[in-house]
Amino acid sequence: MDEFTLSRIFINLIIATKWTLILSAIAFIGGGIVGFIVMLMRLSASKWLRGVSFVYVEFFQGTPLLLQLFLAFFGLSVVFGINLSPLVAATLALTGFTSAFLADIWRGSIESLPPGQWEAGSAIGFGYLKQMQLIILPQAVKSAIAPTIGFLVQVIKGTSLASIIGFTELSRSAALINNVTLQSLLIFGLAGLIYFAVCYPLSTWSQYLEKKLAYET
Amino acid sequence: MTNFQPRSHSSNTAILETKPIIVARDVEKWYDNGFHVLKGVSSTINQGEVVVLMGPSGSGKSTFIRTFNGLEPYQKGRIEIDGTLIAHNQKGIELLRREVGMVFQQFNLFPHLTVLKNITLGPTHLRGLSKPQAKANAMQLLAKVGIAHQANKYPGQLSGGQQQRVAIARALAMQPKVMLFDEPTSALDPEMVREVLDVMRSLAESGMTMVCVTHEVGFAREVADRIIFLADGTLVADTTPDEFFNNPKEERLQKFLAQILH
Numbered sequence: 484m485d486e487f488t489l490s491r492i493f494i495n496l497i498i499a500t501k502w503t504l505i506l507s508a509i510a511f512i513g514g515g516i517v518g519f520i521v522m523l524m525r526l527s528a529s530k531w532l533r534g535v536s537f538v539y540v541e542f543f544q545g546t547p548l549l550l551q552l553f554l555a556f557f558g559l560s561v562v563f564g565i566n567l568s569p570l571v572a573a574t575l576a577l578t579g580f581t582s583a584f585l586a587d588i589w590r591g592s593i594e595s596l597p598p599g600q601w602e603a604g605s606a607i608g609f610g611y612l613k614q615m616q617l618i619i620l621p622q623a624v625k626s627a628i629a630p631t632i633g634f635l636v637q638v639i640k641g642t643s644l645a646s647i648i649g650f651t652e653l654s655r656s657a658a659l660i661n662n663v664t665l666q667s668l669l670i671f672g673l674a675g676l677i678y679f680a681v682c683y684p685l686s687t688w689s690q691y692l693e694k695k696l697a698y699e700t
Numbered sequence: 701m702t703n704f705q706p707r708s709h710s711s712n713t714a715i716l717e718t719k720p721i722i723v724a725r726d727v728e729k730w731y732d733n734g735f736h737v738l739k740g741v742s743s744t745i746n747q748g749e750v751v752v753l754m755g756p757s758g759s760g761k762s763t764f765i766r767t768f769n770g771l772e773p774y775q776k777g778r779i780e781i782d783g784t785l786i787a788h789n790q791k792g793i794e795l796l797r798r799e800v801g802m803v804f805q806q807f808n809l810f811p812h813l814t815v816l817k818n819i820t821l822g823p824t825h826l827r828g829l830s831k832p833q834a835k836a837n838a839m840q841l842l843a844k845v846g847i848a849h850q851a852n853k854y855p856g857q858l859s860g861g862q863q864q865r866v867a868i869a870r871a872l873a874m875q876p877k878v879m880l881f882d883e884p885t886s887a888l889d890p891e892m893v894r895e896v897l898d899v900m901r902s903l904a905e906s907g908m909t910m911v912c913v914t915h916e917v918g919f920a921r922e923v924a925d926r927i928i929f930l931a932d933g934t935l936v937a938d939t940t941p942d943e944f945f946n947n948p949k950e951e952r953l954q955k956f957l958a959q960i961l962h
Binding site: 600602625 | 808871
């Protein structure tokens with residue numbers, strides 16, 4: 484049997500980190516797209532659209548991500564009679580989770596703008612979409628960018644839960660290596676350091692942007 | 701410093717044209733909390749007229765002016781702008797709003813755009829002007845309001861008076877048929893009121909149709925053709941500045957004048 488040297492452990496963890504990053508990127512891109520649509524629905528004039536998006540956001544914010552992963556992995560296979568791969572199930576659950584929080588962060592940024600910005604746009608003769616595009620979103624992006632990056636950190640750490648449904652990312656890879664080597668402190672310590680090395684710069688960046696953008700307005 | 705195209709017009713000469721631009725008939729409005737803010741207000745504003753709306757706070761004057769471009773919905777009555785019915789959330793209201801310029805108490809400039817872009821945004825996107833055309837027009841307007849040298853600054857870098865003059869230029873850039881001013885000097889430091897009123901005065905002299913909610917007695921007295929007095933959501937008086945200040949008939953108006961003229 485192959486010996487698990489420190490360097491081999493490390494290389495394996497780094498390879499697994501690739502999947503953590505891919506899953507995070509999928510969650511963030513999917514969550515960003517869906518979250519933007521949900522945000523527009525939350526701000527819509529239609530009661531019906533607001534209601535649907537409200538329930539959506541409350542569901543994903545009010546239940547644990549772990550449970551959402553179980554529902555996507557085990558629940559959907561019962562409903563549709565198909566077995567979803569761990570990657571597909573994790574994509575669905577993480578997209579839902581991420582979109583619900585991003586929709587709320589972005590809605591907050593938009594609603595924090597003075598109503599006079601909408602009125603000035605209306606008074607000139609802009610319709611809803613043009614106001615969004617030219618006046619509201621460019622300003623809202625400024626206040627949304629720091630909390631959005633801050634939430635990205637939560638998503639990266641959240642992907643570790645996908646290990647429970649058998650998706651081999653950094654956490655599951657660490658657990659598997661540990662099963663063989665039983666060097667728990669070393670392996671989970673290394674995994675923790677890798678998470679930290681990915682997340683800490685993002686946190687710092689987010690704090691920096693928060694200060695910088697707040698100062699300029 | 702301010703200089704719009706002059707046209708024979710002053711508060712003392714008779715209005716030559718009497719084409720109605722804004723016609724409000726029995727306008728009634730309730731706020732969501734049930735408060736009856738406009739109780740059947742009627743008025744007609746003709747082309748070239750400068751009309752000042754005065755009244756105590758809570759009289760509904762700001763609400764009334766905001767119904768003219770559909771920013772405030774009303775529940776009963778009828779408002780026509782240049783012959784077209786205006787109603788809140790109505791399809792095509794954006795087209796009507798292009799013809800009605802509005803200046804707000806809080807300026808409401810777009811803080812993420814330069815002064816120049818604030819002014820060219822509407823004309824380039826809604827009037828189909830090319831960027832150089834819109835820019836040339838904007839620079840002309842900025843020269844007229846006396847701040848051409850600030851064109852590339854951001855609103856946050858300007859004083860309140862300068863911001864309000866930019867806001868006036870932004871509204872004018874759409875070449876509106878009528879300009880609405882909703883307490884344009886109320887948020888300004890006292891020493892900046894004059895520069896904004898000077899721009900409005902010169903705009904009035906150029907023949908622009910204007911409706912102004914304002915507490916500026918001097919402006920109302922010297923520039924307005926008519927003063928409309930609202931109290932408790934009702935139109936109490938609609939008369940010339942001379943009658944308004946020197947020979948007020950209505951008791952409610954007399955009380956108001958006694959308070960504001962000290």
